[in-house]
Amino acid sequence: MGRKAYLGIDIGTSGIRCNIFDIEGNQIGFDYMEYPTICTEKGMLELEPNNVFKSLLEVVGNSIAKCSISSGDIRSIGISSQMHSFLAVDKDGNNLTNVITWGDTRSMDEAKFIEQNYDCGILYRKTGCRVQHPMYPLSNILWVKNKMKELFKNTYKFVTIKEFIVFKLSGEFVIDVTDASATGCLNINNFKWDRDILKDILKINEDKFGAVKECTYMVKGIKKKYAGRMGIKTNTPLVIGSGDGIMANIGCGGFDDTSMSCTIGTSGALRIAVDKPLFDEQGRTWCYCFTKDKWISGGAINNGGIVLKYFRNQFREQFEKEALRAGYEDIYDLFSYYASQINPGSDGLTFLPFLTGERAPGWNADATGTLLGLRFMHSKKHIIRAGMESVIYNMYSIYKMIEKIDGNVEQIIANGGYANSDVWLQIQADIFNKEIAVAGVKEASVLGAAYTGMVSVGDVKNFKQPVSRMKPLKVIKPKEKNVVLYREMYSEFLDNYSAILGKKLF
Numbered sequence: 001m002g003r004k005a006y007l008g009i010d011i012g013t014s015g016i017r018c019n020i021f022d023i024e025g026n027q028i029g030f031d032y033m034e035y036p037t038i039c040t041e042k043g044m045l046e047l048e049p050n051n052v053f054k055s056l057l058e059v060v061g062n063s064i065a066k067c068s069i070s071s072g073d074i075r076s077i078g079i080s081s082q083m084h085s086f087l088a089v090d091k092d093g094n095n096l097t098n099v100i101t102w103g104d105t106r107s108m109d110e111a112k113f114i115e116q117n118y119d120c121g122i123l124y125r126k127t128g129c130r131v132q133h134p135m136y137p138l139s140n141i142l143w144v145k146n147k148m149k150e151l152f153k154n155t156y157k158f159v160t161i162k163e164f165i166v167f168k169l170s171g172e173f174v175i176d177v178t179d180a181s182a183t184g185c186l187n188i189n190n191f192k193w194d195r196d197i198l199k200d201i202l203k204i205n206e207d208k209f210g211a212v213k214e215c216t217y218m219v220k221g222i223k224k225k226y227a228g229r230m231g232i233k234t235n236t237p238l239v240i241g242s243g244d245g246i247m248a249n250i251g252c253g254g255f256d257d258t259s260m261s262c263t264i265g266t267s268g269a270l271r272i273a274v275d276k277p278l279f280d281e282q283g284r285t286w287c288y289c290f291t292k293d294k295w296i297s298g299g300a301i302n303n304g305g306i307v308l309k310y311f312r313n314q315f316r317e318q319f320e321k322e323a324l325r326a327g328y329e330d331i332y333d334l335f336s337y338y339a340s341q342i343n344p345g346s347d348g349l350t351f352l353p354f355l356t357g358e359r360a361p362g363w364n365a366d367a368t369g370t371l372l373g374l375r376f377m378h379s380k381k382h383i384i385r386a387g388m389e390s391v392i393y394n395m396y397s398i399y400k401m402i403e404k405i406d407g408n409v410e411q412i413i414a415n416g417g418y419a420n421s422d423v424w425l426q427i428q429a430d431i432f433n434k435e436i437a438v439a440g441v442k443e444a445s446v447l448g449a450a451y452t453g454m455v456s457v458g459d460v461k462n463f464k465q466p467v468s469r470m471k472p473l474k475v476i477k478p479k480e481k482n483v484v485l486y487r488e489m490y491s492e493f494l495d496n497y498s499a500i501l502g503k504k505l506f
Helices: 049-065 108-117 120-127 137-147 149-154 161-170 177-181 195-202 224-230 244-251 306-314 316-326 331-340 380-405 422-432 444-456 480-501
Strands: 005-011 015-021 027-034 074-081 087-089 157-159 174-176 211-213 238-243 259-264 268-274 286-291 294-301 350-352 370-372 411-415 436-438 474-476
Touching (some): 005 244, 005 444, 015 049, 027 049, 049 161, 049 224, 074 444, 108 137, 137 149, 174 177, 174 238, 177 211, 177 238, 238 244, 238 444, 244 259, 244 444, 259 380, 259 444, 294 380, 306 316, 306 331, 306 380, 316 331, 331 380, 331 422, 350 380, 380 480, 422 436, 422 474, 422 480
Parallel strands (some): 005 074, 074 238, 259 411
Antiparallel strands (some): 005 015, 015 027, 259 268, 286 294, 436 474
């Protein structure tokens, strides 16, 4: 037998990855596969769930094949997944709908119905969720009920994409407590499906949802046909893990409120771990369960890396040629190079990055992207940098909210795709006027998932015992002259927000 190996799987909005780690968190195997999102009408952002499942089987098999381990070396498989996903299934686990993701806003009418007919302040303190926003499955279930009456009647359960996959692999309908609290239907104070919400708003019974389990819960027995395709044993512990944001927090070594994890992938979020539910007076932050004695509080934006992905997709052929000529294998590396050629502040060009509506800080699903201050002198390089800066301006607004309700943060730890870009990290250090520590692994959510597996099988004592790769790789320090400039630019960003969207953030 070789060294002990731990698989971490992250089911994202844009793709799925599998990383294999040793007990210290060193990566020894990896594979990633991107899948398409479905958008054929306004507000739609779906995934085909069977496509996601097939991709999972493939990336796990590929990652194992790329490293010198055997199936007997694999101690556990931990799962991280996108939060707020939702689909309806029949009793055999067959999907009746596609996956409705956090970026889908078609349930805006239902979200407004909740806002107009229920006390959302009480619901916020029950669920930790701003339930009057359409990203939450609470309003999505109402949308299905209103728009697809027959399908709603034939639904056996409403599940997340992770539940769908776990059921396909094992035959169990189970949901981790974080994903459950991210539906807007769980009471985060008693860890149970809230009877009032189910009875009064949805008018359904709790058997329409999976059994709520701790993140360390192990599903016993993977179906032989799928275990064979992945190259693992049927009795390999499958640990249900948690949502990607919470797993990223853990993967960065964020075990309390002195460390704040900052993740920018497709979307973006800032989070801290707290010992009791933490709420904002105006309900602008969220708070989800992680374990029986730990909650994760923070704020998330819809539009993180998806802003650059949008630019990439619109002019992909051109950018691929330019990347090839410049010697870059990845278009995003080209974007970082472009941004490095432009002055901080993008020579007066600013952008409101709300391509898929907005979550925190303004919680406006109707918000749209807007480019301001465009002059003849501005080039595509300016637009790329302005896009990067706009994402960080929005993240800084969330930071200020969290700082107001919990002022213990000593360190910000960067992870996710943006941590590959020194330019983007420097922009953050300058706008935040804080040192940004770069996580020991770039995809912290996958390490967090694998680490949860380590804890589950007893190879790590508890969630307060970090592994060596959770230590930061480097620290990016702010540049004073840029800090002064960005203070003015951030003020302009807030003014533009108020002028375009009709309300103030602070």
